[in-house]
Structure formats: C-alpha cells, structure tokens
Amino acid sequence: MGNVSIANNKLCGVWIDVLNPLQPDFNIDEKRLLAHLRNLSAKGFERFVLFGYAGEGASFTNDEKLSALKRVISEGVEPSNICLGINTSAIVDAVTLINKAYEKGVKRFLVTPPIYYQPLVNESITDFFENLLKRVGLADWQLYIHQLGGAADAPEASLAELCRSHSEIFCGIVDQDTHVNHTMDLVKSFAGQVLVIPTHEANIQILRPNTAISVMANLIPNVLKHVLENQGVSQAIKIAGMKIRQPDERISELQKIMTNYPSTAAMKLLLSQHYRQSEWGLVRPPQGKLGNDAKESLIKAFKSFNLTADE
Amino acid sequence: MNFENTWYLIEWHGRTKVVSYEEFSKLGKNEFVLIENFATHHEALMEYQRLIKLEIADAKEKLNPLKSGKIT
Numbered sequence: 001m002g003n004v005s006i007a008n009n010k011l012c013g014v015w016i017d018v019l020n021p022l023q024p025d026f027n028i029d030e031k032r033l034l035a036h037l038r039n040l041s042a043k044g045f046e047r048f049v050l051f052g053y054a055g056e057g058a059s060f061t062n063d064e065k066l067s068a069l070k071r072v073i074s075e076g077v078e079p080s081n082i083c084l085g086i087n088t089s090a091i092v093d094a095v096t097l098i099n100k101a102y103e104k105g106v107k108r109f110l111v112t113p114p115i116y117y118q119p120l121v122n123e124s125i126t127d128f129f130e131n132l133l134k135r136v137g138l139a140d141w142q143l144y145i146h147q148l149g150g151a152a153d154a155p156e157a158s159l160a161e162l163c164r165s166h167s168e169i170f171c172g173i174v175d176q177d178t179h180v181n182h183t184m185d186l187v188k189s190f191a192g193q194v195l196v197i198p199t200h201e202a203n204i205q206i207l208r209p210n211t212a213i214s215v216m217a218n219l220i221p222n223v224l225k226h227v228l229e230n231q232g233v234s235q236a237i238k239i240a241g242m243k244i245r246q247p248d249e250r251i252s253e254l255q256k257i258m259t260n261y262p263s264t265a266a267m268k269l270l271l272s273q274h275y276r277q278s279e280w281g282l283v284r285p286p287q288g289k290l291g292n293d294a295k296e297s298l299i300k301a302f303k304s305f306n307l308t309a310d311e
Numbered sequence: 312m313n314f315e316n317t318w319y320l321i322e323w324h325g326r327t328k329v330v331s332y333e334e335f336s337k338l339g340k341n342e343f344v345l346i347e348n349f350a351t352h353h354e355a356l357m358e359y360q361r362l363i364k365l366e367i368a369d370a371k372e373k374l375n376p377l378k379s380g381k382i383t
Contacts, residue, residue: 035347035349037312038312038317038348038349038350039347039348041312041314041348042312042314042317042319042345042347042348043345046312075312075350076312076313077312078312275347276361276362276365308344309322309344309345309346310344310345
C-alpha cells in the first residue's frame with residue numbers, strides 16, 4: 001500500500017468515528033477494539049476514523065495511539081481505510097505521530113487546530129499548520145482539519161490560506177459543530193476546493209453529502225449508509241410488531257434518545273447494551289461519565305429503540 | 312480484512328448459531344442476521360455460550376418476581 005498515491009482518493013462514503021473500548025484502568029482494550037472493527041468490517045463497513053472525536057482522541061498519548069494502530073493493522077485492517085485523529089497543540093508531537101503512522105501505511109490524518117492559554121489570531125493558526133506541513137515533509141498524505149465548533153475552530157481566513165498554499169495535501173474540513181448553518185457556511189466558502197464533511201447525523205440527513213463521519217455508525221452503520229445513498233423508502237427497516245421505519249426516522253429516534261447526554265458516553269453505553277458487554281460503557285477522564293439515573297434512563301430508551309442486528 | 316478462516320455468530324430462522332465462513336457464504340442475503348464475527352471457532356463458541364447464559368439469567372429474573380422486587 002505504501003507506494004499507492006492517494007492524491008485523488010479523498011474520503012468518501014461513511015467513515016465510522018470509532019468508539020474506543022477501555023479496560024477498568026482506562027487503558028485501551030485493544031482486543032475489544034479489534035473485535036468491534038472486525039464486526040463492522042464483516043458488515044461491510046471498513047473505513048474508520050481512529051482517535052477522533054468519539055474515539056476520545058485528545059485523551060490518549062502518541063504511544064497509546066501507535067500501539068492500537070499497530071495492533072489493528074497487524075490484524076488485517078487496511079491502513080488505507082484508516083484516518084487517524086491528531087489532537088495536540090505541541091507541534092513536535094503532532095509531527096511525530098503523523099510520521100510514525102505514515103510509516104505503518106496510514107496517509108489520512110484528522111488534525112484539530114491548536115488551542116492555547118489565550119485566543120489565537122488567524123496568523124498563529126495558519127503558522128501552526130504551515131509549520132506542521134513543513135516538518136512532516138511528506139508529499140503523499142491527506143490533511144483534514146477538524147473544526148470542533150466555537151473558539152476551537154480554525155478561522156476561515158486560515159483555512160482559505162491553507163487551501164491556496166497546500167491544495168494537494170489539505171483535502172477537507174470535518175465539521176463537528178452541531179449547527180447545520182455552521183456546516184453550510186463552510187460549504188459555501190470551500191465547495192470545490194476541499195471536502196466539507198459533516199459529523200452530526202441530523203445534519204447529514206439535511207445535507208445529504210457524499211461523505212460523512214459518524215459516531216452513530218458504530219451502532220447503526222447500515223442506516224447511515226442508506227441515508228447517505230438516499231435509499232430512504234426502499235431500505236425501510238422492519239421491526240417485529242412495529243410499523244416500518246425509514247432510515248431517517250431511525251436516526252431521529254436515536255438522536256432523541258441521546259439528546260440530553262454527552263454523546264460519546266451515551267453512545268458507548270448503547271454499544272455496551274448492543275454487545276452485552278458492560279466494559280464498553282467506560283470513558284476515560286476527563287470525558288464526562290454518565291450518572292446512574294442517566295444510565296437507567298438511556299438503557300430503558302434503548303430497549304424501546306429496538307435495535308435490529310441488520311441496522 | 313480477510314474473513315476466509317473466520318467464524319460468524321448469526322441469527323438464522325429465529326435461532327442463534329455459529330457458522331464457518333464457508334457455510335456463511337452459502338446463505339442467502341436475507342436468510343440471516345449477522346451478530347458478530349470472530350477470528351477463531353473457539354472465540355465464537357465462547358461468545359455464543361456467554362449470550363446463552365445471559366439470556367438464561369434474564370429469563371430467571373423475569374420468572375422470579377421475588378428477586379426482581381415486584382412482590383414483597
């Protein structure tokens with residue numbers, strides 16, 4: 001895979017924002033992670049964002065990320081099907097992780113803009129990415145900038161500058177903001193230059209993009225695929241004893257269940273119910289965990305959601 | 312991922328069962344629901360056994376109103 005150019009092979013389709021299973025000591029449970037990726041692959045979903053937003057990327061060190069990466073690649077996950085989250089303001093750490101993952105064959109990276117003690121000006125953000133690109137020193141890789149919303153966003157002026165100066169490497173903007181207008185503004189500004197990739201499933205329903213990164217796809221990958229491919233009516237989901245549900249409705253139902261809870265912790269709890277493995281419910285501090293009442297309420301709602309294995 | 316030597320835990324005509332890749336490949340598209348895939352037969356059987364035990368525990372819970380606290 002190492003010699004294949006990916007210049008014209010940008011992210012496409014459903015990329016799963018993979019949740020990270022943890023051991024009771026909050027270290028990554030690599031065996032369980034691999035089992036999850038294997039199950040998703042067996043269902044036909046083989047494209048993964050590792051250590052992104054849902055993967056609690058900011059909570060793990062370079063060594064932990066590289067160890068997990070080494071394990072999943074050695075067990076058969078194609079490096080070309082991995083987009084690795086890079087979440088650090090220390091430029092040397094970011095460069096080291098990109099270079100070491102690249103050596104393993106990974107060529108797609110989802111990089112969050114830096115954060116600092118005081119708000120950063122446009123020029124500082126641009127400098128960070130310029131310096132990152134220079135230090136990485138590779139020609140054949142893809143940079144996706146991860147907009148987390150609000151003050152953590154890279155300003156449009158910086159994104160535009162990077163579009164002009166690094167159009168071959170800067171391939172896309174991944175928008176984590178929940179507001180559809182935020183994504184639409186990015187589309188208006190950058191359509192035709194770089195990909196704008198939504199992550200909030202309700203927005204995916206509205207925007208109908210060709211590419212999406214989804215945390216819900218950990219649980220209902222087929223539903224996301226149908227929404228992306230616009231197969232609404234023909235792919236209705238039949239649930240015993242209930243009316244036929246459209247993929248759009250299933251997303252809305254799941255969204256409603258999770259709406260008042262931190263999305264990563266809530267989705268992990270639902271996955272723990274799906275696999276019937278309580279360990280999946282663990283989140284690493286500082287990620288907020290769910291209280292007992294919240295857990296009880298979510299589990300009850302999830303039972304009513306009535307997930308079918310083919311979703 | 313290469314699935315040729317792997318094992319599948321599936322729901323087939325209302326029954327949960329473990330099948331090899333070879334058997335799995337012969338099933339019709341709408342004949343089964345895939346639950347999980349495993350690298351070894353042993354792992355698949357262990358998970359199958361674990362799920363059965365959980366189902367038995369759930370059934371016991373439902374059948375034992377004293378334990379579930381519905382009758383005091």
